[in-house]
Each structure stands twice: as C-alpha cells, then as structure tokens.
Amino acid sequence: MIGRIRGVLVEKAPGRALVECAGLGYEVDIPYTTFFHLPEVGQEVTLHTHFAVREDAQSLYGFASKLDRDLFRLLIKVSGVGPKLAVGLLSGLEARQFIRCVEARDTNALVKLPGVGKKTAERLLIEMADRIGQLEGGFQHLSQAATGHSEPGPAVVALGPDPREEAEAALIALGYKPQEAAKAISKVAEEGMSSEALIRLALKNMIPAG
Template sequence: MIGRLNGKLIVKQAPQLMVDIQGVGYDLLAPMSTFYQLPELNQGVVLHTHFAVSETSQQLYGFINEKDRDFFRLLIKINGVGPKMAVGIMSMETADIVRCVAQDNVTALVKVPGVGKKTAERLIIEMRDKLKAWDIPSAAGAGAAELVSVPSQSSIVAEAESALIALGYKPVEAAKAVSKVASDDITRAEELIRLALRSMIPA
C-alpha cells in the first residue's frame, strides 16, 4: 500500500493533482484543505496518501498532512460516506466541520454536493464523540505554498469556477459564488476557492 509520496507537483487542478516521482506520474484526488497548502507547479511536495479500492475503481487520495488523512478516514467509516463524498465534505474548513458537528448544524452540511439530510444527520451522530478532542492543524505549516508568480485575475476566476464545478456544484452556482467574493487583492485561485466555498457553506 502506498502511504506517502515525495516528488514534484506537475498537475494541480482541483480536485485532481499529479506528482512526478522519477518519471512516473501518480494521479491523485485531494480535498481543498490540501489544495490550499500546495506549492506552485514543478515544486517539490510531500503527500500522505490513502488508497481506495472498490469493485469498479482504484483511486489514490493525497493529503498535505497526516491529520487531514486521519480526518478523511474518519469520514469514510460513516455509513453512506464514500471517499469522493468525503473529499467534498472536506471542501469545508476542518474547523467548520467540527463546529457543525458540535452544533448539530445539518443545514450547513447539506449544502455540500451529494450530502443529503439523512447523511448529514448520520455524520453528526457518528462523529460527535470522535471530534470532541480533535486538534485543528494550522494552515500555515511546512506545506504552505509560497507565492512565486501572480496569474491574471481572469485565469484565477476560471480556475476557481472549474474547481467548484469539479466538486459537484452547478456552473451557475460556481460562477455566482466566485463573482461574489472575487477581488483584485486575491492573487491565488486557492484563496478564491476557499472564500467562495465559505460563502456557499456557512458554518
């Protein structure tokens, strides 16, 4: 089983990424909590991984730290929550998910694409005790990205909209959420995605 990858980041299009290790490209899916902290393309990256196997597919999932991977593994143990839904749920900030569980906030959880009321209620019930002592990692850790270039505002908006659509939101919803929070002060698509998601999934 592959538990960790250390290589060069060559594809970064949420929720997909690819890491090159000695000429072999590893294709992964990753939650937004990881994308927010990825380095720029062609930079080195270390990812902790989870390999999911089903009757119809095999997929590698990547996480910027072990804590995020542990959280992902807690989610997929819940009845009705598969790996892809867990990635969608983790489009919310981990702290916001913990807060939703603590406050029985079903309304916020059902705004995640694919999460219905019953799944949200089950998630809250099954995660409540497990998350009481959960330590929320800082986003400013060793994996945080450094700015090396400033892409155009139009490319940032386009990338953010594409990422939201890939997460399951309708194109109209994605465009509306991105335009609502877009600003010339935002120089990274990851930050725009984060703000757009928070506007759609208030905790």
C-alpha cells in the same frame, strides 16, 4: 497500502495533483483545502495518502495533513459516504470546522455542502460523534490542535488564462450548480486574482465558519 508520498509536484489543479516520485508520476485526488496548501509546480511536496481499490478502479487520495487523511478514513466508514462525498466534505470544510460541526451537532453547515441532505448530515453527526475519538490524540486534543491550524495564504499564481472560468468550473465539479458557482465567484472576484484565491474565498463565503 500507500500512506504517504513525497516528490516533485509536476502538475496541480483543483481536485488533482501529479507528483513524481522515484521516476513515477502519481495522480492524486485531493480536496480543495489541500489544493490551497500545495507549493508551486516544480517544488517538493509531501502528501498523506489513502489508496482505495475497487473492482473497476484504483484511486490515490492525498491530503496536506495526517489529520485530514485520518478524518477522510473515518468519513468513508459512515453509511452512504464514499470517497467522492468524503473529498467533497473536506473541500468545503476544513478539518477543524468539521470537528466543530460534530461537537455542536450543526446540521445547517453540512447541508450547505453539495450532495449532503438533511438525512445524510444527521447520519454523519451521529456516526462521527462515536468515531471522532479514534483520531490521534483524542477528541479534545484534536479540537485544540485543529483550531491552531493556520489559514492558507492567498494564492498568487493563476492556473489558466481565465481564472474566473477555472474557478467556476472547479465549483461545478465539486457539485454546485452553474448558477451558484457563477454567483459565488462574482461576489468575490477582483482584478488580478488567481483561480486558487477565487475558489478559496467563494467556498469560505458559501460555507459558514461555524
């Protein structure tokens, strides 16, 4: 299993990164929370990874922290939650926010995420309450450590000629309806903002901090 990859960041886009390591280019699926922490293209990056093998595909998922990767591995063990939904959960909620949802049994924050209905949210809270303690350091230590996790700084590099279109497309790819994506971006858009900053602020407004 590929548990970590370190190399040069060749390409980055919402939900995806290409990392060159020892002459090989690894395509890595990433949540948006990890995307916001990526360095500039051409710089070295380290991602904690999970390698998933299915009959019809092999996928490599990457995360900015070991905590995010370990939480992802717990999420995909929940009944009805596959890698795509788990990435979506970690795109809309940072690890510490998800932990707070489990602690508070907060279904309201979860049902605001694309693909998560009330039943799925309730199942997540029930099953993750039993599994969250498996994370390194235990539940209490994890909550304290996660709370100290710094917020990603504003991005300064635009990914394309039209950052607003890039940002809207990224939200739609995450599962939001086109009208929801356009409305969310228009609320936070300011002159000169990059698509990274637009996505981060839009998601922050759409998902309450809890």
